[in-house]
Amino acid sequence: MSDLITGLVFWVLGVLAVVSGALVFRFDSMARATYALAVSFIAVGAALLLLQLDYVGLVTVLMMVMEMAVMAIYMIMFMGMNPALMPMSMVHSRRTALGISAGVFLVLAAGIVTVPWPQRRAAPAADLTASLGETIMGSKMLVMMGISPVLFATVVAAVVLAAPRTRYDRFGDDLRSAPSDPHHGGVGR
Amino acid sequence: MDVVGVSWVWAPAAVLLLMGVAAAGAAFSGALSAGATGQRPVAGLLAPAYEAARLMRQRRRVLLGADRPLWRGGGGTLLVAAVLMVGVVPLGNWTLADLGVGVVWVNAVDVLVWAAAWLLGWGANSAHALVGAHRYLAQALSYELPLMFALVAPAVAAGSLRVGDIVAAQSQLWFVVWMPASFALFCACVLAFSLWGPFSTGSGPDLAGGVLAELSGVDRLLVLAGRWALLAAGSAVAVALFLGGGAGPLLPAWAWSLLKTLLVMAALVVLARRLPLLRPDRLAEVGWLVGLPVALAQLLVVSLVVLGRS
Structure with a gap:
């Protein structure tokens, strides 16, 4: 039962991380894009908690929320000719960017599937932190x-x-x- | 006295208790306000309840160009952060989640306030609110590092990041006795991450209310309640980390936890009303040239004591 719940939570977090990550490029507002990225990172941090990497997961949430809060200000402050208070596209060099990101995704996904992952030989430490x-x-x-x-x-x-x-x-x-x-x-x- | 985790079915009770403590703080502040204006203090006790009822009936103001998802998300985050924070704080011997890294959890949750404060200001599409949001973020950059190092001191003394272990390590001597600077800094930072007192320039009257300027109806109620809940949650954390948690004579442990939390909160409310506003640009120097060195010096003392004992 608890395995089922863990699996379910993992999938919810995974989908949330990917969808909010993709939304970064769909939104037409700097603020929304920044905070979509923050939500994506929070989901990744929560997924790390599922792996019982408590400290790493929480520090990910802590650092990323802090960073996104500051980054939103800088993005709006330094956005060149566009004052960033107007709707604007979050992508440039669309074709190249899509090609690179699809390629990176395929390489990483192929790695997950093809690498012969080693079997765990020892038990994890009692206190991972x-x-x-x-x-x-x-x-x-x-x-x-x-x-x-x-x-x-x-x-x-x-x-x-x-x-x-x-x-x-x-x-x-x-x-x-x-x-x-x-x-x-x-x-x- | 060992802290034990209880089932998650108690979570709604914990939320209700948090809201109760927050309401008590609001009522106390209302009484002080009434007293200050020459009315009977008792008459002010119910003022927050009347205000809540008024806000629940008030129709929402609709703003042109407001980013509603971000605005409402930011408003709700304050209350969510307060609830998440008390999740790792023991009430007497019971705790909802005795996380191995409870102190880091408290820190990660208080950082959510950064995002919430800025979203509140941005979402309204109002200049006053946005200026208020930037004030809050500027002051967050000044108080966050002293807060982090103030949190580290009890963890170093107890040799654990688990809040339960920190409470247990105070069975002989409360940490407030030999790390008073960390305690004082932490209390100041509780006021800061609850956006209260000297740290409320972002919602100050000189900005027509700042991030609160455009909030109306139930949105405003949610934000005001979230600030009180954060103050209550921060007080509860201070009790667990510095004031021995549920330790005390005669009364049961849970009653001591609750009583101490109420006392810390009352002290913070009185303090917040007496201290002048701190401008964020001035706070930067205070935080980095006074707050941070004091926190580090206190941490050094604590580390040397821990080394000497072992």
């Missing part, structure tokens, strides 16, 4: 510690490059003086 954490942060800790400063430096560099006002605009020649900002921040500077 803890074992996932130990795998990532245990022997790979050095890699993680190396990646973190690189990622952080990238973020800082991108913000510095994108910021319209540099520190010389804010402080003048003497960087120790008080900044002249149009709005003061919340901590009294």
